[in-house]
Amino acid sequence: NFMLTQPHSVSESPGKTVTISCTGSSGHIASNFVQWYQQRPGSAPTIVIYDDNRRASGVPDRFSGSIDSPSNSASLTISRLKTEDEAEYYCQSFDSENLHVVFGGGTKLTVL
């Protein structure tokens, strides 16, 4: 089955830029859209990026998404980091062969 792999954690300082990767286990990650969700402790996830690179309503333009087909990976980039960006981030896509929604394991972003 198709899987998405994310780094367990990343950290960066306020004002800097961080990129979180999401690598597909097989096939072409560009075959289906990739989404990114943010989850703060005690809250349900919220959509940040959908359809690879489209920002959800209300999400600042500091957040951007991209696909790199040669590496079969997607990335979430957050620039001008703020302490409020500290959260868990999950990538998500769709396994068309098995009709499964797939989540990455999540990446804990620490802004310090």
Add this chain to the structure above:
Amino acid sequence: EVQLVESGGGLEQPGRSLRLSCVASGFNFEEYAMQWVRQVPGKGLEWVSGINWNSDTIGYADSVKGRFTISRDNAKNLLNLQMNSLKPEDTALYYCAKTNKNNYEHYIDVWGKGTTVTVSS
């Protein structure tokens, strides 16, 4: 206001059954696909099941296939998850989630607050 409210969680013994429900409001329920996603406290998100707007396409995670059944009643704005043959590893917070289009391959734009299922003897 768009809202999803889950219910039906609780403590149940291994091998028994539970039925989760999710009542939707604030949007035209029958037009959108719905999903169940679960999360063990402190762990990641795990997709459980999805159902298209008219129930013609349904999918299950391998971990629950054959034990869980998703269904919807568009007349009642209701999403259900029948959970049979429960296992301790089914213990999690279960989120009801709305997909932004009529099939569940698209992104989730609304999440409920979740209902907790605990499977233990």
